[in-house]
Amino acid sequence: MARTQGSHSGITGPRVRDAALRLFARHGYAAVSMRQIAGEVGVQAGALYNYTPDKQSLLFELMRGHMEELLAAWDGLPQEGDAMAILEAFTRFHIRFHSERPDAVFIAYMELRNLTPGNFATVEALRRDYENRLEAILSRGVAQGVFRVPEPKIAAMAVIAMLTGVNTWFRTGGRLSLPEVEAIYWDMVRRAVSA
């Protein structure tokens, strides 16, 4: 029995990626089998290979796609005002973007070691790109006298770590709304780097 109902082209592909994303985030790449992913999609394991050449590519494409979305989303925002205004925009953007895709964020941070060396280098370069965006903002602010940080690179790492940490506890529908969380974190970021 094959193709049990209707044409699935263009619909099974996304479903495979969705299932892989959720399962990888929940149990980890190495702990998830192709048969589990297939089971979530409602298909046999062999059918997955119509949508990915192998398991490694499935992971890599999820991570690469996430990082490229992240960069494109930030680069797509208008950057108006001084360094302070842009840093606030970055802070709020980072929290919002990451809180909307907890599974992809989780995978992008936790599964780096399960990438082949070549794939790792690609994803790592994208991550560095993103970190450099923030570092540039901080450096510009220092030059303008708006910020005072001794090491912009380190401050960038510190801010990103702090903001990404929101994902470990924030749940939509909890006590605090996302705008409230943004305000609290922006207050801390601003005070931490202000001149």
Next chain:
Amino acid sequence: MARTQGSHSGITGPRVRDAALRLFARHGYAAVSMRQIAGEVGVQAGALYNYTPDKQSLLFELMRGHMEELLAAWDGLPQEGDAMAILEAFTRFHIRFHSERPDAVFIAYMELRNLTPGNFATVEALRRDYENRLEAILSRGVAQGVFRVPEPKIAAMAVIAMLTGVNTWFRTGGRLSLPEVEAIYWDMVRRAVSA
């Protein structure tokens, strides 16, 4: 052929834990086989079961041991001065303690999902204990008028995330010494929460 040279009691056990720690950190719990661990120790896989009832216990004991060491080390420090002084001590302690055991820290953060529910609850409770230590410091500082943070619990999570992030980039022998890193981070933490 068995016990090929001398008595190994009391020495193989730690070597098993050391190998498991390094391998779990490098490749992830699910991606490491008992045979790999045994190979690192220079022993056959079956021999590991003289030192752990199973693979899961090996992971759990590593994580529990790390968290209990962390709590004991902090609780063992003298807490003198006002909330500001204690927060500085906490900041420097956290950076130093974590930078000294990158593998254990990595595992404690990344392998939570590979614990059985019961083991997870135990480790999670220890983590919450640690977070509560910092939250108490912040709350005390707010009461004393030294700090100004709207949500001590969230501020505690933010500070811990920021400080633990040091492990992602810091390497001994790099451009910055550990005391320099401590100073940079303490400066950011202080400004982020000061009244």
Next chain:
DNA sequence: GATTTAACTGAACATTCGTTCATATCAAAG
């Protein structure tokens, strides 16, 4: 209605997995 083709099945492949256990070896105790 016949033909084509994308989509999927189900079985099979060689490996590897965690774990168990009968057996062998060596250090220490008597």
Next chain:
DNA sequence: CTTTGATATGAACGAATGTTCAGTTAAATC
């Protein structure tokens, strides 16, 4: 020297792994 007990081997277990592929089905095309 003999006995004992801890320590390790090496083979074996059933189960699960990623991946391949010939064959089957049903939708789309003519």
